[in-house]
Amino acid sequence: MRNEPESVVAVAPAQAPSLALPYQVLLVVSGSLLVALAARVSLPLPFTPVPLTLQNFAVLLVGLLLGRRAGFAALALYLAEGAAGLPVFSPLGPGGIAQLLGPTGGYLMAYPVVAYLAGWLAESDRASFLRSALAATVAEVVLFAAGVSWLMLLFHVPFSRAAQFGLYPFFFAEVMKVLLAAGIASRRFAAQARV
Numbered sequence: 001m002r003n004e005p006e007s008v009v010a011v012a013p014a015q016a017p018s019l020a021l022p023y024q025v026l027l028v029v030s031g032s033l034l035v036a037l038a039a040r041v042s043l044p045l046p047f048t049p050v051p052l053t054l055q056n057f058a059v060l061l062v063g064l065l066l067g068r069r070a071g072f073a074a075l076a077l078y079l080a081e082g083a084a085g086l087p088v089f090s091p092l093g094p095g096g097i098a099q100l101l102g103p104t105g106g107y108l109m110a111y112p113v114v115a116y117l118a119g120w121l122a123e124s125d126r127a128s129f130l131r132s133a134l135a136a137t138v139a140e141v142v143l144f145a146a147g148v149s150w151l152m153l154l155f156h157v158p159f160s161r162a163a164q165f166g167l168y169p170f171f172f173a174e175v176m177k178v179l180l181a182a183g184i185a186s187r188r189f190a191a192q193a194r195v
Helices: 003-039 055-083 096-100 105-125 129-155 159-166 168-194
Strands: none
Touching (some): 003 055, 055 096, 055 105, 055 129, 096 105, 105 129, 159 168
């Protein structure tokens, strides 16, 4: 009878690696789909070519929940899906490669780095709201630096004008997205720690 549990314990670790890869793939695909769904919630603003969407929130959440590697992979997959012509980008844009080269291209191309950064900065204490909020804030700064820089290049305008297009109109909404993503991520990990 004693040998039975030992054999079960010996088999379990051998099965774990075979389940780990499909689970990671599922997480990555799910992360890319979450961002695609969030992109469907888009609001055009008359004073800027950049729409207000939930994509940034989803990117932060994916990075915080999945961590740096899976978060980066999920957003790289998302960009590949969009570049291939799948309808994953905001419906307010042209889609495909044209969307990556348009006004929102700087934000889109920064997404994998943003998810990686949020995940990496939050990994040491993922159950802490403050740590998650700080990680999401730093990631947002990088996101908007990339987006505004792209607008400066695309429209040949100075920083002040590009910031009017791609930063100032979104400030309040982005603060809310950071707080919401940090709240969801920290609650999830705090609940896991209690189990």
